[in-house]
Amino acid sequence: MKTTIKTLAVSAVAATALLGAGTAMAEGERYVLVSHAPDSDSWWNTIKNGLALAGEQMDVTVEYRNPPTGDLADMARIIEQAAASGPNGIITTLADPDVLSGPIRAAVESGIDVIIINSGTPDAARGLGALMYVGQPEYDAGFAAGQRAAGDGVSSFLCVNHYISSPSSTERCQGFADGLGVDLGNQMIDSGQDPSEIQNRVTAYLNANPDTDAVLTLGPTSADPTILALEQIGLAGEIYFGTFDLGGDIVNAIRDGVIQWGIDQQPFLQAYLPVVVMTNYHRYGVLPGNNINSGPGFVTADALDLVAELAGEYR
Amino acid sequence: MKPYDHNPVVEMRNIEKHFGPVIALNDVSFDIRPGECHCLLGDNGAGKSTFIKTMAGVHKPTKGEILFEGRQMNFDSPRDAMEAGIATVYQDLAMIPLMSVTRNFWMGREPIKRVGPFKFMDFKTANEVTMEEMRKLGINLRSPDQAVGTLSGGERQTVAIARAVHFGAKVLILDEPTSALGVRQTANVLSTIDKVRKTGIGIVFITHNVRHALAVGDRFTVLNRGKTLGTAQRGHITPEELQDMMAGGQEMVALEGSLGGTV
Amino acid sequence: MSSTDAAVDERIKETSKLRKALIRPELGAIVGTIAVFAFFIIFAGDSGMFNAQGVLNWSTVSAQFMIIAVGACMLMIAGEFDLSVGSMIGFAGMSIALISVTLQWPIWVAILLTFALCTAVGALNGIIVVRTGLPSFIVTLAFLFILRGFTIFFPQLIERRTIIGGISERAEGDWLAPLFGGKIGNGLFNWLAEMELIGVFTRGNRMGEPIVDGIPMLIVWAIGLMIVAHIVLTRTQFGNWIFASGGDAQAARYVGVPVNRVKIQMFMFTAFCACVFATCQVMEFGSAGADRGLLKEFEAIIAVVIGGALLTGGYGSVVGAALGALIFGVVQQGLFFAGVESSLFRVFLGVILLFAVILNTYIRRIITGER
Numbered sequence: 045m046k047t048t049i050k051t052l053a054v055s056a057v058a059a060t061a062l063l064g065a066g067t068a069m070a071e072g073e074r075y076v077l078v079s080h081a082p083d084s085d086s087w088w089n090t091i092k093n094g095l096a097l098a099g100e101q102m103d104v105t106v107e108y109r110n111p112p113t114g115d116l117a118d119m120a121r122i123i124e125q126a127a128a129s130g131p132n133g134i135i136t137t138l139a140d141p142d143v144l145s146g147p148i149r150a151a152v153e154s155g156i157d158v159i160i161i162n163s164g165t166p167d168a169a170r171g172l173g174a175l176m177y178v179g180q181p182e183y184d185a186g187f188a189a190g191q192r193a194a195g196d197g198v199s200s201f202l203c204v205n206h207y208i209s210s211p212s213s214t215e216r217c218q219g220f221a222d223g224l225g226v227d228l229g230n231q232m233i234d235s236g237q238d239p240s241e242i243q244n245r246v247t248a249y250l251n252a253n254p255d256t257d258a259v260l261t262l263g264p265t266s267a268d269p270t271i272l273a274l275e276q277i278g279l280a281g282e283i284y285f286g287t288f289d290l291g292g293d294i295v296n297a298i299r300d301g302v303i304q305w306g307i308d309q310q311p312f313l314q315a316y317l318p319v320v321v322m323t324n325y326h327r328y329g330v331l332p333g334n335n336i337n338s339g340p341g342f343v344t345a346d347a348l349d350l351v352a353e354l355a356g357e358y359r
Numbered sequence: 360m361k362p363y364d365h366n367p368v369v370e371m372r373n374i375e376k377h378f379g380p381v382i383a384l385n386d387v388s389f390d391i392r393p394g395e396c397h398c399l400l401g402d403n404g405a406g407k408s409t410f411i412k413t414m415a416g417v418h419k420p421t422k423g424e425i426l427f428e429g430r431q432m433n434f435d436s437p438r439d440a441m442e443a444g445i446a447t448v449y450q451d452l453a454m455i456p457l458m459s460v461t462r463n464f465w466m467g468r469e470p471i472k473r474v475g476p477f478k479f480m481d482f483k484t485a486n487e488v489t490m491e492e493m494r495k496l497g498i499n500l501r502s503p504d505q506a507v508g509t510l511s512g513g514e515r516q517t518v519a520i521a522r523a524v525h526f527g528a529k530v531l532i533l534d535e536p537t538s539a540l541g542v543r544q545t546a547n548v549l550s551t552i553d554k555v556r557k558t559g560i561g562i563v564f565i566t567h568n569v570r571h572a573l574a575v576g577d578r579f580t581v582l583n584r585g586k587t588l589g590t591a592q593r594g595h596i597t598p599e600e601l602q603d604m605m606a607g608g609q610e611m612v613a614l615e616g617s618l619g620g621t622v
Numbered sequence: 623m624s625s626t627d628a629a630v631d632e633r634i635k636e637t638s639k640l641r642k643a644l645i646r647p648e649l650g651a652i653v654g655t656i657a658v659f660a661f662f663i664i665f666a667g668d669s670g671m672f673n674a675q676g677v678l679n680w681s682t683v684s685a686q687f688m689i690i691a692v693g694a695c696m697l698m699i700a701g702e703f704d705l706s707v708g709s710m711i712g713f714a715g716m717s718i719a720l721i722s723v724t725l726q727w728p729i730w731v732a733i734l735l736t737f738a739l740c741t742a743v744g745a746l747n748g749i750i751v752v753r754t755g756l757p758s759f760i761v762t763l764a765f766l767f768i769l770r771g772f773t774i775f776f777p778q779l780i781e782r783r784t785i786i787g788g789i790s791e792r793a794e795g796d797w798l799a800p801l802f803g804g805k806i807g808n809g810l811f812n813w814l815a816e817m818e819l820i821g822v823f824t825r826g827n828r829m830g831e832p833i834v835d836g837i838p839m840l841i842v843w844a845i846g847l848m849i850v851a852h853i854v855l856t857r858t859q860f861g862n863w864i865f866a867s868g869g870d871a872q873a874a875r876y877v878g879v880p881v882n883r884v885k886i887q888m889f890m891f892t893a894f895c896a897c898v899f900a901t902c903q904v905m906e907f908g909s910a911g912a913d914r915g916l917l918k919e920f921e922a923i924i925a926v927v928i929g930g931a932l933l934t935g936g937y938g939s940v941v942g943a944a945l946g947a948l949i950f951g952v953v954q955q956g957l958f959f960a961g962v963e964s965s966l967f968r969v970f971l972g973v974i975l976l977f978a979v980i981l982n983t984y985i986r987r988i989i990t991g992e993r
Contacts, residue, residue, distance in 0.1 A: 115913060128675035128679050142907055153825055209774075209911050228782075234774060455936060456869075462866075466863075
């Protein structure tokens with residue numbers, strides 16, 4: 045049985061070391077942000093940074109949690125877990141109201157303040173008893189982008205959906221189609237999350253449908269491989285290209301003229317503001333009277349420098 | 360009581376087995392009587408495996424007939440042969456080492472105990488019978504729960520033999536039971552064979568070790584290149600003669616006399 | 623040769639009763655469970671992990687793992703793998719959603735049809751494996767893709783969405799739905815709340831009611847499946863056939879064990895467990911998503927391996943697998959309670975898996991005499 049004891053001792057030591065590294069203790073309130081993003085989604089790094097910065101500035105404990113595979117049912121459990129650990133507030137997304145509204149409402153009713161960010165709508169947030177909604181209404185943002193593209197003469201497009209199982213992703217594509225005034229039909233593809241697969245599927249679609257006017261991507265996960273695909277088939281700068289969300293490669297592509305515009309929902313604010321709002325609410329009882337729209341803002345080649353400098357970090 | 364006074368349990372007449380162009384068995388005749396140990400000797404590749412698989416119902420003979428207790432039999436599967444009373448203990452396929460002795464012993468024929476509408480395996484009976492049958496063959500198990508993997512090679516052979524005996528085998532085919540064993544283990548297995556023979560079961564003992572065969576055999580049949588080189592009775596043949604026959608049969612003519620005209 | 627030769631080998635030491643009771647397939651999982659609980663009681667004891675809400679949280683997550691781990695364990699002991707479990711979960715949930723919401727058929731019809739469909743797919747998995755002799759790893763990998771593909775394709779084709787909601791409304795008043803989505807022990811928890819032993823809602827229209835108002839059927843299913851599977855495996859003839867099929871299929875066939883039938887039935891049982899998981903999830907959350915159950919097949923296999931089963935079959939324990947699932951669930955949720963950075967979860971998981979396998983191998987060698 046010697047081996048057993050040794051095994052246990054080693055694992056306990058290893059676990060303790062990791063535990064120390066993982067916890068950032070601070071005085072005062074504790075807030076937990078639960079996202080719906082799988083570990084592989086790099087866009088959420090900005091959210092993590094915004095959260096950490098707000099925690100530092102407000103001197104509160106902040107924790108970031110997410111379902112490792114992006115399974116929303118797992119996310120529901122994480123919200124329940126967060127509620128059970130008794131934080132002062134929970135900041136979470138409403139990626140699927142059916143799955144998440146139960147746990148969120150239970151958290152609210154057990155006395156924990158909740159702010160809905162990113163996915164969701166102001167109405168849904170109010171319905172759950174959340175303090176407010178901070179984010180970018182997805183359909184509206186897609187619609188605005190569609191109208192802008194229609195003004196630039198676009199009449200057909202390809203929507204590269206890398207997160208097909210999230211309704212909000214589909215809403216962006218649908219809003220864009222409605223903004224253009226065309227039927228979505230088969231213009232949305234399920235690209236998967238793997239960069240080379242996305243690249244190949246975009247290439248294949250554009251080869252099969254050479255009269256496509258525009259490409260719409262839903263974030264860096266799909267935009268970065270799409271940029272490569274367009275460069276490879278010689279359409280970079282030729283085809284009308286818009287994207288949701290920003291990232292390092294997207295900013296460079298906007299500067300190079302490959303991407304016409306990026307819709308910035310300013311995720312930094314979605315993590316930073318709820319912490320600030322809730323801390324002030326819990327300390328001084330003050331609360332803004334309305335929801336906060338963190339986006340959409342169109343980022344174009346003009347005035348790109350600050351964005352470029354901080355892309356992927358705070359932008 | 361001399362075993363060869365009885366009528367044969369199994370009689371194989373003029374068996375031929377072809378695999379495509381290869382003639383694995385050519386006109387082989389063989390019989391086994393109750394309570395005797397009939398040794399089947401032969402070098403590697405002599406056709407011993409093919410022959411016992413034919414007897415055990417794994418292969419169907421291309422030509423020839425198999426008589427079981429005087430009636431002509433046509434085994435479609437090893438299961439048929441087993442039902443009839445021909446049990447085979449293969450060298451490596453007999454036991455599952457990860458499972459307990461009891462589970463192995465009863466595998467496929469588990470005793471059932473009813474509790475209301477549910478049927479459970481009757482472990483109490485199973486364990487008792489297993490221990491008892493093993494004791495009869497001279498092995499005291501530590502526990503019927505112990506995995507077969509913890510047993511020695513000889514003990515594993517004994518479990519397989521005890522199993523066949525318990526389930527009413529009339530003929531027991533042992534495929535090279537001693538080939539992978541040490542001296543002491545071999546002695547144990549040979550003594551087990553002797554015990555089983557005394558209960559009236561006919562044993563076919565396949566081996567290529569002449570000394571092992573002579574230790575327990577009542578009759579000896581040598582296979583070489585798919586043919587029988589004859590059957591000899593105990594006391595009518597010397598180890599050297601058997602060895603020579605296995606080696607190639609060049610001395611067959613010279614041996615004919617000493618074999619008592621049974622070629 | 624006299625029978626004294628065959629007496630007990632004097633070199634084998636008499637083993638004590640205690641040692642015999644300890645050395646069992648579940649030992650590694652039992653040790654692991656104790657270690658994990660000790661760890662979290664020390665590091666997260668005051669974090670809410672062990673109040674009613676916290677306990678319900680990790681036991682629900684563990685119960686989920688347990689349901690699929692029981693199926694995977696039985697199948698693994700029978701010598702096969704099923705990598706399509708995760709996809710099957712998504713597929714089953716979507717099937718219930720499409721039948722009940724899109725076709726507007728009653729929920730109980732949707733549930734029964736889905737169970738029939740899933741066990742049929744399980745049987746198909748099994749038939750292909752035993753007929754072709756291909757490794758189940760490959761065959762079920764194919765079904766991992768096929769089922770996931772359909773799970774995305776059909777709702778997209780029919781509803782233009784990949785998440786279908788509205789199942790809760792359809793399930794109201796249904797006789798079968800509470801068997802999966804309901805809770806039991808309501809009275810007990812109300813009483814506990816009245817005695818102020820557990821927390822209550824402090825606002826909203828459920829104010830004063832206990833936050834934990836019952837034990838979800840998910841947990842009841844998990845424990846029920848574990849007990850039934852354990853009894854079948856260890857106490858019945860069929861259980862012996864499962865061990866035999868996985869231990870050495872050829873040897874089992876020689877003595878008349880219907881190995882192919884056993885394996886096909888185990889594939890069906892695994893699919894059944896995945897379907898129970900999916901139905902409970904759909905009934906609780908009221909929606910089915912195309913990405914549900916992603917990677918769950920590996921989580922099930924990890925739980926089974928932590929529980930002491932041999933990857934190549936023929937050896938293992940359902941109780942061990944259930945404890946493996948418990949360890950998995952407690953660690954996954956407990957790290958959050960302990961405030962550990964969530965990306966380190968996989969590191970912990972890998973460490974636990976590695977130590978569990980090393981320990982289990984050591985124990986197994988003692989039991990089975992492997993070298």
